[in-house]
Amino acid sequence: MINLKPLELLRGLVNEQLSAAANEKELEELRLRYLGRKGELTAFLKQMGQVPPEERPVIGKLVNKARTEIEEMFAQKARELSSRSLEQRLRAEKIDVTLPGKSVKTGMRHPLSAVLDEVKEIFLGMGFTAVEGPEIEYDYYCFGALNMPKTHPARDTQDTLYITDDIVLRTQTSSVQVRVMEKQKPPIRIISPGRVYRSDQIDATHSPLFHQIEGLVVDKGITMGNLKGILEVFARRLFGEGAKVRFRPHHFPYTEPSAEMDTMCYLCGGKGCRVCKFEGYIELLGCGMVHPKVLSDLGIDPEIYSGFAFGIGLDRIAMRRYGIDDMRLFFENDMRFLSQFR
Ligand code: DAH
Secondary structure, three states: OOOOHHHHHHHHHHHHHHHHOOOHHHHHHHHHHHHOOOOHHHHHHHHHHHOOHHHHHHHHHHHHHHHHHHHHHHHHHHHHHHHHHHHHHHHHOOOOOOOOOOOOOOOOOOHHHHHHHHHHHHHHHOOOEEOOOOOEEEHHHHOHHHOOOOOOHHHOOOOOOEOOOOEEEOOOOHHHHHHHHHHOOOOEEEEEEEEEEOOOOOEOOEOOEEEEEEEEEEEOOOOHHHHHHHHHHHHHHHHOOOOOEEEEEEOOOOEEEEEEEEEEOOOOOOOOOOOOOOOOEEEEEEEEEEOHHHHHHOOOOOOOOEEEEEEEEHHHHHHHHHOOOOHHHHOOOOHHHHHHHO
16 A cells, blocks of 8 residues: 555645745745656655555545645645735835925026017007018018118128028018018018027127017008007007107118117116116117008009008017126026026
């Protein structure tokens, strides 16, 4: 008769070692040791062949029972380990919802964009539409169609950045006036903000890249009174109800008459100081009544229609608005400067 004692011992041993197993790897090692193809239990079961046939039912039953028990012990341990590792994971990945959140850094608008939005808002509120034009522009749109003869000083290579003889980086947004009048018949009421370029040396008040907002109104019966009215309202909306402006006669080849509009100096209130270069006023924009020749060259009959136009320097407004004394700050991308404009 086959000795069942080793089977008993085996069961005890497995039980003991299983309870000591700390993880799935150790469990797997034990499984191979006992239940694997070369395992100890497997070796024992192979002896069954030697059992005489008459004893087999009884012995077989006992052996099977022991084997089922051992297998169940393994299964039980496997369940235990897996629920323990789940628990560990849950504990490790626990989220403490009471911790204060990490603050998200939000971006901010560049001071020039903020001022541009303000200016745009004012004109859109008065019924203007915003349009855009190319920064790389034909000489014709930037100068030719604006009544600037080849000899005009603004066409000097000192001021204009030329790409070819015929193509320039636009020096003024006035080019967009031409593009609009070429396509659209009156009534016209547009603004056009954008970058302009001039071959200027960089200093506190000059930059080869700066920003303008062009304005153009063409309709029947438009007068200088309309121009003054619109621009005065603009200045008051932007700088407050008390803002004072003045118009000075000037010359632009594409307007007649032409003027420049100044606002009273925010620092000295007109007395004269360092900021306004002792003028009491600061220049804000150029403007005028659209020259009849510009209109007629673009197919708009100056006997029927008239219009006014203006070009505002945006950078200067932003400097005034925020009390910035050096234009270079706008372009240096220094976060210490930019983050002040939240
Ligand atoms: N283009 C001028 C400049 O860059 C500004 C200007 C003056 C625009 C008179 C106009 C205007 O539309 O009518 O200084």
